Amino acid sequence: MCRLVAITSDTPVSPMTALNALDVMREGHDGSGVGLFLRDLGGPLEEMKDEPILSGIFTEPGIKRLDSYMINMGFLTKYKITIKVPKVPPPGVPRRDMYLIRAYEYPEEWEELSREEKEARLVGIRLTLQEMGRENKDMIVFSFWPDTIMIKEIGDPLAVGKYLELGNEKLNARIIMAQGRQNTNYAIDLYACHPFFIQGFSTMTNGENTAFVPIRQYLRSRAEPGYTGFYSDSEVFVHILHYTLKHLGLGVEAYKHVITPLQDGDLESHPNGEFLKHLKRTCRKLIIDGPNCVIGVLPDNTMFMAQDRKKLRPGVVGGNPGTYVFSSEVCGLDYILPDRDKASDFQPMHLDTAVVNPDRREVSICRQMQRLPRLH
Amino acid sequence: MQTNAEITASTLSIKDLPWQIAWSMEKCTLCGSCTAVCPVNAIEPAVFRKRTVEAAINASLRPVSGFKIYYGVRQRTDPAYRCVGCGMCAMVCPNDAIMPYRSDEPDKLRFHLNRGGQAQRRGGRRNSPGGLLDQIKFTRISMLTDPALDAGRHEFELRTLLGRILPPEENMKRLREHGWIPPVREIYPLIIGGMSFGALSPTMWEGLQMGIAYLNEEMGMPVRISTGEGGCPPRLLRSRFLRYVILQIASGYFGWDEIIHAIPEMKVDPCAIEIKYGQGAKPGDGGLLMWHKVNRLIAAIRGVPMGVNLPSPPTHQTKYSIEEAVAKMIQSMSMAWRFRVPVYPKISGTSTALAVLNNLTRNPYAAGLAIDGEDGGTGAAYNVSLDHMGHPIASCLRDCYLNLVQLGQQNEIPLFAGGGIGKSGNLAANAAALIMLGASGVQVGKYVMQAAAGCLGSETGRCNICNIGLCPKGITSQDPRLYRRLDPEDVAQRIVDMYVSFDTELRKIVAPLGRSTSLPIGMSDALGISDKAAADRLRISYVV
Numbered sequence A: 001m002c003r004l005v006a007i008t009s010d011t012p013v014s015p016m017t018a019l020n021a022l023d024v025m026r027e028g029h030d031g032s033g034v035g036l037f038l039r040d041l042g043g044p045l046e047e048m049k050d051e052p053i054l055s056g057i058f059t060e061p062g063i064k065r066l067d068s069y070m071i072n073m074g075f076l077t078k079y080k081i082t083i084k085v086p087k088v089p090p091p092g093v094p095r096r097d098m099y100l101i102r103a104y105e106y107p108e109e110w111e112e113l114s115r116e117e118k119e120a121r122l123v124g125i126r127l128t129l130q131e132m133g134r135e136n137k138d139m140i141v142f143s144f145w146p147d148t149i150m151i152k153e154i155g156d157p158l159a160v161g162k163y164l165e166l167g168n169e170k171l172n173a174r175i176i177m178a179q180g181r182q183n184t185n186y187a188i189d190l191y192a193c194h195p196f197f198i199q200g201f202s203t204m205t206n207g208e209n210t211a212f213v214p215i216r217q218y219l220r221s222r223a224e225p226g227y228t229g230f231y232s233d234s235e236v237f238v239h240i241l242h243y244t245l246k247h248l249g250l251g252v253e254a255y256k257h258v259i260t261p262l263q264d265g266d267l268e269s270h271p272n273g274e275f276l277k278h279l280k281r282t283c284r285k286l287i288i289d290g291p292n293c294v295i296g297v298l299p300d301n302t303m304f305m306a307q308d309r310k311k312l313r314p315g316v317v318g319g320n321p322g323t324y325v326f327s328s329e330v331c332g333l334d335y336i337l338p339d340r341d342k343a344s345d346f347q348p349m350h351l352d353t354a355v356v357n358p359d360r361r362e363v364s365i366c367r368q369m370q371r372l373p374r375l376h
Numbered sequence B: 001m002q003t004n005a006e007i008t009a010s011t012l013s014i015k016d017l018p019w020q021i022a023w024s025m026e027k028c029t030l031c032g033s034c035t036a037v038c039p040v041n042a043i044e045p046a047v048f049r050k051r052t053v054e055a056a057i058n059a060s061l062r063p064v065s066g067f068k069i070y071y072g073v074r075q076r077t078d079p080a081y082r083c084v085g086c087g088m089c090a091m092v093c094p095n096d097a098i099m100p101y102r103s104d105e106p107d108k109l110r111f112h113l114n115r116g117g118q119a120q121r122r123g124g125r126r127n128s129p130g131g132l133l134d135q136i137k138f139t140r141i142s143m144l145t146d147p148a149l150d151a152g153r154h155e156f157e158l159r160t161l162l163g164r165i166l167p168p169e170e171n172m173k174r175l176r177e178h179g180w181i182p183p184v185r186e187i188y189p190l191i192i193g194g195m196s197f198g199a200l201s202p203t204m205w206e207g208l209q210m211g212i213a214y215l216n217e218e219m220g221m222p223v224r225i226s227t228g229e230g231g232c233p234p235r236l237l238r239s240r241f242l243r244y245v246i247l248q249i250a251s252g253y254f255g256w257d258e259i260i261h262a263i264p265e266m267k268v269d270p271c272a273i274e275i276k277y278g279q280g281a282k283p284g285d286g287g288l289l290m291w292h293k294v295n296r297l298i299a300a301i302r303g304v305p306m307g308v309n310l311p312s313p314p315t316h317q318t319k320y321s322i323e324e325a326v327a328k329m330i331q332s333m334s335m336a337w338r339f340r341v342p343v344y345p346k347i348s349g350t351s352t353a354l355a356v357l358n359n360l361t362r363n364p365y366a367a368g369l370a371i372d373g374e375d376g377g378t379g380a381a382y383n384v385s386l387d388h389m390g391h392p393i394a395s396c397l398r399d400c401y402l403n404l405v406q407l408g409q410q411n412e413i414p415l416f417a418g419g420g421i422g423k424s425g426n427l428a429a430n431a432a433a434l435i436m437l438g439a440s441g442v443q444v445g446k447y448v449m450q451a452a453a454g455c456l457g458s459e460t461g462r463c464n465i466c467n468i469g470l471c472p473k474g475i476t477s478q479d480p481r482l483y484r485r486l487d488p489e490d491v492a493q494r495i496v497d498m499y500v501s502f503d504t505e506l507r508k509i510v511a512p513l514g515r516s517t518s519l520p521i522g523m524s525d526a527l528g529i530s531d532k533a534a535a536d537r538l539r540i541s542y543v544v
Helices: A015-024 A043-048 A060-073 A108-112 A115-136 A157-163 A212-220 A235-247 A252-259 A264-268 A273-282 A330-336 B033-037 B088-092 B168-177 B202-217 B240-244 B256-265 B296-302 B322-336 B353-361 B383-388 B393-407 B427-437 B446-453 B488-510 B532-538
Strands: A003-013 A034-041 A052-058 A076-082 A098-105 A139-146 A148-153 A173-180 A196-198 A201-207 A292-297 A303-307 A316-320 A323-327 A352-356 A363-367 B019-023 B043-054 B064-075 B098-102 B121-124 B160-163 B184-187 B190-192 B245-249 B272-276 B343-348 B369-372 B378-382 B415-418 B441-444 B527-529
Touching (some): A003 A201, A052 A148, A060 A139, A173 A201, A173 A292, A235 A252, A252 A273, A252 A303, A316 A330, A316 A363, A323 A330, B019 B064, B088 B098, B202 B488, B353 B393, B393 B427, B441 B446
Parallel strands (some): B415 B441
Antiparallel strands (some): A003 A323, A076 A098, A201 A292, B019 B098, B160 B184
16 A cells, blocks of 8 residues: 655655655555656745646666657747755665756747647657657656656655755745656556646555456547556546546536445435536446545645545545645644644545645535535 | 058158157156157157067976066157257156156257258257456456455446437537437346247246336336337337347348337337347347247237238338338437437347448447347247358457447447357357457347256257247247246246346446446456457456
């Protein structure tokens, strides 16, 4: 079982805080990998909220190919955070040439483009770079999106963090998601490390999605180029989230109705029963199964946690106005916020989605039996 | 005693028959039950004469020859009265004095079952036991990260959808704009397939309907039953129980005059309309109800004269192509119930199933596709059709599902598979395998007759006389002397037993796979088989 921790805070936090929290929960992960997602960035990148940031791992030839590709596309480097790595990596961590975090200026001809078109093109570039990297095994690209940094590496989370000097003052963010990986079904592949990302949406999961294969088949046929990869059975969670909000135009409170719909008896008495019945039927292929605790972030920096239908995984949300932490174990939360009001900690149950809005004032709970907000 | 047995080209001895009656003179009480119950008069009371020779101890006296007679049971060898192996004689014998045994070698009878040029017809299904479905195993047991699900205590959602599902975006749009959204029924994935009123006896039909009503109303299991092509009793058409019934229309349109006229008086809509284009047991052949079974009641419900053979044409006569037939029939039937009832075709398994399916994907009114494989049963068909025609269900269904996946319509047109499910008794395992290969649900008929009414038929040529109305259990007979043997209450009780135990077994299969929130349709990663070629063909794991 993997370990998860996510922080949303008014003041930027170092990713090492999250990695230390993972270390507190270390019985639950085998040090086979770590994934970090940073959003609402602080430090020097705070000034570049709209510029897309490319995060990935490159070899020397890979970086040359990247540069020629990006120059060709008309992208100019605006800022980069250099990660200097010592010559000898810690045990279990592979030696890499370069970890890249680089903000680009949009090509001039993109200025006229609509937001949707820009977003679609950014996904296209990320997929192309991933494909190029797979061909020559010289690039691994995690994200290419404004105000977003992703770092993933094989190895013990804390050891990787220290090795990459993630405590450096340039690297901090108001939203951090981190996963300590427990390798299970699938071979260790960096693309299989959580969190997963598509167009501003990101999720990480603690569990096993036993309905993975039919869901993957369905997502692949949705004519959305970003629904690809599927290196992990948990990757579909972010795609379903994207599909629910972007394609169906629903809110985060509907997400749980898609992945774990109510049973028919409950739908009968639900104020939105008719609508939810249709949602359940039409999105039947997106129903997840197995034990899962999903933590996610929306493009507007809303953070949430939802559980599987039977609530077979742990998960807790706690904090004070201004800072909230989502964690798979209470000890992770205790490490980051020892002085919070523990009485208001909340463990979402099988019908709940715990949501912290971008203003970070409170944890609001959407229960599946409640009326949905009016559709726009 | 026959002293001068005729020996001709067609003379058969008991040795030449597939079933031989063993009768014990020591045990027999001469009660006559066996000869009375034999549905085909294969045994008859007989008088046997036996020579006796009595030799005295005193050698000077000459041995005396005499004659004795005894009474017993004789097996007839005329093909018209051949033993069908049903074993009713053994069932009724108070002393276990009689039993049919299968011949130790292939029979010679098979070469003579065409007297007068009449090819053999029978009921039952393909005489070939076992099959691929029994070889499929569920191999993806969720061991590493899962707390195991509890089949007995956890909540399971094992229902399926019958009806056309729109793509989510389109459905949302129509919901907003109050457009027409195709009707969808949420049902139990094990459907009782089409067995007509006529093919089945009134008591069997009544028992099935009672069982279904009980399952729905007392057990909360939304089980549905197809009528088959034979209409529907008028009172059922006008009752609230019609919602549990799938009305079938086939090329003979039997009973549809009654149904159409009942529409204005229907209290509820039927579950769905099934348009039968083909049947797995006899692909390319229409339905057949032989004259033996067309009595007054059947004739009245079907709207035909009594005592005539009722062969439905192989095709829907008013149409000239399957595309046209499917499109027009679906539209007419939808219109009859004002687009409130799902309408779907049923075809026999065939290598051309994909063509039909592709037509359906472009037809916005098509509510699904039922495919009946080669092991499907029938009340009456030519033996050659039963044994040699048709397509196995597994690969046919799988191809169709993967085709839908490619089109991105795998949640839009549900596929229902039938034909040989539970043939070896493994109902839940076979059904689950087909669901994981891509079926939204399965249809069973023969299994229901065996489990709920004690059908004696087998895939090794036992009984199989459903066609001539002599069913010794009264399941497929229209003769009151026979069907009174079947108590509808017992049938209803057994249907409930069958469904409740099936449900438990299905949970016992899906729980270890980590599935409970939805029916695992298309979860092919859970399946494995030790036959490499089959694994490749079905695109499942090869496991040894």
